[in-house]
Amino acid sequence: MGCKLRDDTITAICTPAGTGAIGVIRVSGPESIYVVSSIFKSRTGQDISKKRRGMYLGCILEENNRVVDDVIVLVMKSPHSYTGEDVVEIHAHGNMLILRSIIELLLKKGVRVAGPGEFTKRAFLNGKMDLTQAEAVLDQITAKTKKSLELSRGILEGHLSKKIYDYSNSMKTILAWVEAIIDFPEEEIPVELWKQSLNQLQKTLGDMEQLLGTSERGKILREGVVVVIVGKPNVGKSSLFNALLQENRAIVSPYPGTTRDHLEEYISLRGLPVRLIDTAGLRESSEPVEKEGIERAWKAVENSYLILFVVDSTNLNKEDITLYESIKNNVDKSVLLVVNKTDLNEKPEIPQLFSDYAKAIVHTSAKTGLGLEELENKLVSILLGGHEISEDIVLSHEHQKNSLLRAKKCIENCINQRDLSVELIAFELREALHALGEITGETATEELLDIIFSSFCIGK
Ligand SMILES: Nc1nc2c(ncn2[C@@H]2O[C@H](COP(=O)(O)OP(=O)(O)O)[C@@H](O)[C@H]2O)c(=O)[nH]1
Ligand SMILES: [Mg+2]
Incomplete structure (x- = not known):
């Protein structure tokens, strides 16, 4: 293997930034137990550097013996730890001020801040797992x-x-x-x-x-895909976004131009992670906020994997066609045409342009829920290229x-x-x-x- 194992002692906060009941700091390397023992006072007076693996209740002390926090310390001896090295975990209260103070004390003792993934890299280099497992x-x-x-x-x-x-x-x-x-x-x-x-x-x-x-399915399952909802104003984009999300996330209103900024949420579509984006209605606008929203909508289109192009079945006109043509001519993406509001008009005439270019056409009513299941099925089928995810690997x-x-x-x-x-x-x-x-x-x-x-x- 072309990679050397560094044998210094490293530390990092393992819990997410912010407040929580508990925050965890991990220390790994040959000096970890000794270093933690020098700032930790156990409640029963035990010296952890002389103990076997175990869990110890006590507090972390500054140089002047002021208590930084009450903590539980977990001591794990090499090779029986995540990294395969001596590891100590300090479970303190989940306040970043406390956790940073403890990290500073450790740094003063010569411990180094761990790089991204360094604990797992050490686990890999020490043979605790192979690279597929580390990833x-x-x-x-x-x-x-x-x-x-x-x-x-x-x-x-x-x-x-x-x-x-x-x-x-x-x-x-x-x-x-x-x-x-x-x-x-x-x-x-x-x-x-x-x-x-x-x-x-x-x-x-x-x-x-x-x-x-x-591999294509694997990539989608791991990274997710971006699906963007576009169309002219008032066709029901935000209503569809909410319906797919199953919550009232976006504001829905009868006034065109309501959605100015775009909204995004992760949804699980039959297990596929999809980042769904609701955008401002695309139209000519001179109003500055709406204009900015429209620019963002175009960016979202460029960064997407698939476009849900929504039209209103009661009001399908030249404006939709112009918009559709500009998408077709400017970006090379899969498009799924959603003919919405079919509770009001069952069978609208679909211009040839749409049926030529769209991967699929689905009739929906975001209001009654009609066609939503079919929309999900079609989406999944396009994303997976017609395959099922039947493999375990x-x-x-x-x-x-x-x-x-x-x-x-x-x-x-x-x-x-x-x-x-x-x-x-x-x-x-x-x-x-x-x-x-x-x-x-x-x-x-x-x-x-x-x-x-x-x-x-x-x-x-
Ligand atoms: N009848 C009916 N009305 C809908 C449907 N979808 C949306 N609407 C209504 O159409 C208007 C515009 O909807 P909205 O989701 O804000 O459209 P957007 O501008 O494209 O985001 C609102 O009054 C919605 O209640 C639908 O499937 N059927
Ligand atoms: Mg909207």
Whole structure:
């Protein structure tokens, strides 16, 4: 592995900024127990640096013996801790002033503030988890829906690594005999054995392709997607936003131009995390606040994954068409046409332009709830490209997909080469193993690890 483990002692506040009943500070590294023992006075007078792992009640003291806070201290000895190092957790009251005072005391004792994800990085470097699991820790913290949580839980339990190790192991077996032949060049390549190996490689290739096929869904489940609701004023955008959210978040009014700024909320659409944005109605306006709102709406359109274009079935006219054309000509996004207010007018005439370009057309009434289920179904189907999320394991990180694609290419090279060069087979297999090792972390470079762990929050 291309990454060194630093052996200094680090600390960070692990609970979110703000107030709470409890705030937790974590200290990890060889000096952690000693350092905490020097600022902690246990209620029973025990010296934690002389104790085994355990939980101790007491207080944190400043140099002048003034009490900073009453705390509970958890002492965990290496290797039985999250990072695999000696770890102390200080559970204080959840006030940032208290927590920062404790951190300052620790810094004065020579402890360093942890970088983003540094505790988890240490856990990985100390062999407490592999890279897929370390990344699943982050996904667990940031998951927006139960489905995303369920999938990252499986990866945390090692299900993705098991698959990757299965691929590697089958290749290692082949590599072992190929290398044996290289060592004894007078031997011919045993054709029967190579045939068996080819079958094995074909099978691995098929499994890899299946896993790669989940990466688009995995990405959506992990990161979520932005769906923006647009249309001219008064068509029922805010009403649809509220209906999909199942709460009265946006102001709905019969007066056009009510929504000035855009509103956004996360919703779970059959387990998919969707950031839904309600925008100001798009029209020509000279009123400065509305104008700003309209500019923001256009930005939201540009940053979206999918557009819900809403029209009013009782009032579908040239204005909608002009607006639709400008979206179609300016941005390359999937569009779902929502024909709203169908409680007032069941079957409006839909201009050809819409049916040519939209991925789907759904008739709704935000007022009665009619068609909303169909709208959700269509949305999910477009987002998942017509697939279901039936797998327990999905690839959700871009770098995992890239490494797997490289491994796949190497296996294809192996299978397709004609002159049965053992050197070439060995070379491709080693390359494939290296690429797979980047997923589990065995061959990940310092640079890749830095990129991965820098996306973590401080304290994790
Ligand atoms: N009858 C009926 N009225 C609706 C429907 N959706 C919205 N409205 C009404 O249309 C008006 C404009 O709705 P609003 O959601 O504020 O539209 P927006 O400007 O596009 O956000 C309000 O008076 C809503 O009560 C619907 O499906 N049926
Ligand atoms: Mg509105």
